[in-house]
Amino acid sequence: MDTALSEPASPVAAAGSTVVVCRALAASQHVTLGPLKLDCGVTLDAHRVAFRTYGTLNADKSNAVLICHALTMDQFVADPHPVTGKPGWGDTLVGPGRPIDPAKHFVICANVLGGCMGSTGPLDIRPGTSEPYNLSFPVVTIGDMVRAQAALLDHLGVESLFCVTGGSMGGMLVLQWAATYPERVFSAIPVATAARHSAQNIAFHEVGRQAIMADPEWHAGSYIKHGTRPARGLAVARMAAHITYLSEAALQRKFGRQLQGKDALGFGFDADFQVESYLHHQGKSFVERFDANAYLYITRAMDYFDLAAQHGGSLATAFRGSPTRFCLMSFTSDWLFPTAESREIVRALNSVAANVSFVEVESDKGHDAFLLDEPEMLRTLAGFLRGAGNARGLKP
Incomplete structure (x- = not known):
């Protein structure tokens, strides 16, 4: 129609x-x-x-x-x-x-x-x-x-x-x-x-979309009406995607297993490792300039692409x-x-x-x-x- x-x-x-x-x-x-x-x-x-x-x-x-x-x-x-x-x-x-x-x-x-x-x-x-x-x-x-x-x-x-x-x-x-x-x-x-x-890329995009939609602040896409933003979900989507943009060699060279601002493991769930802190930064900075629903739509457009x-x-x-x-x-x-x-x-x-x-x-x-x-x-x-x-x- x-x-x-x-x-x-x-x-x-x-x-x-x-x-x-x-x-x-x-x-x-x-x-x-x-x-x-x-x-x-x-x-x-x-x-x-x-x-x-x-x-x-x-x-x-x-x-x-x-x-x-x-x-x-x-x-x-x-x-x-x-x-x-x-x-x-x-x-x-x-x-x-x-x-x-x-x-x-x-x-x-x-x-x-x-x-x-x-x-x-x-x-x-x-x-x-x-x-x-x-x-x-x-x-x-x-x-x-x-x-x-x-x-x-x-x-x-x-x-x-x-x-x-x-x-x-x-x-x-x-x-x-x-x-x-x-x-x-x-x-x-x-x-x-x-x-x-590829199926792998569609799968990564779906993980990101689900992270956004699982955020309680998403409100089925109507977050502006509720005065909220699904920032946590969008940040997780960005973190997951950003890993795919890098290589193992690049991550190892840049971060390895180096600790972030400490000399010993924290025995908790804050960011102990530099790579964790890096991903948190990527997620936080991304939500400042991108919209969650737009992320859903654009990733879907990529998934649907099949020139043949x-x-x-x-x-x-x-x-x-x-x-x-x-x-x-x-x-x-x-x-x-x-x-x-x-x-x-x-x-x-x-x-x-x-x-x-x-x-x-x-x-x-x-x-x-x-x-x-x-x-x-x-x-x-x-x-x-x-x-x-x-x-x-x-x-x-």
Whole structure:
């Protein structure tokens, strides 16, 4: 059934999660677009996209680069976060002299549909009411997120992207872009990702969701109405997920079995070990900038992603005849999105004679390596973009 929902109102300025959205909107560019038909059958009569741009679109509109963010990231890829004040999450990737340089590229990064940093999501006021959508917000998919981004590009007058890139969930968005809008994507760089979520990853996400929903302050998703936040549940979800972003070698190197601020075991259940204290910090800092219901929705979108299933069970069919130049990257110690999953995509691309290159980066930093200063990754990105730029006719 195709159900229409009218334009979402902006989030109310209330304590907790909605304050995050209001600050994000104040620091972002944002536009209301629509209508948008979702994969679940619901149509949003309008939807808001919050985004950031860096650099200038050139005269022939050939230098646009779309950066797709990961699950817990947002549009603030290259400038300070409006809530935490921390530098942009992609400051090793974007900036003067970086592989993606606003002096050469027109850089776009948008908060995904269903997110909590200004784009339409469960925090928005449901039309015709004074209450947030909460769990009445329709379930969204990676495909829905990409269609919202495409509508944003239409609004910005960008018909074709020089490059679309992203890691983890961002890599899923890249693959969806290349499969859905091949004529709009000159080059694509999916990093540390997969063409579908594995059973293991779905399982980890379900643990996180259950932690949130088990928090007595969640109130079946209506925590704003009750003046509460499921902070403990969301913190546990973040702690569990963060373990999957690292490798055993990285955890051992950074923490080992070192004690936190003490010389002997405490014989209790406070944080004795540095790794425990680290995870507590990750959980606490996360709840300051993220919304619990948005976490439910975005993790569900990742779980539902299966590019082959969208094309009759054939991943190769998703890329047949594609004009896009691909460069895939994985990391040797990434057990969340292991190299085998990138190789599966490469094989599918090769089977339809697509233009594809692949690099497995040697790193012991785990999945989060794509967010860090990994010289081989950055050299590969820079080299690929330089070659693609020459083919595109961009000025060096």
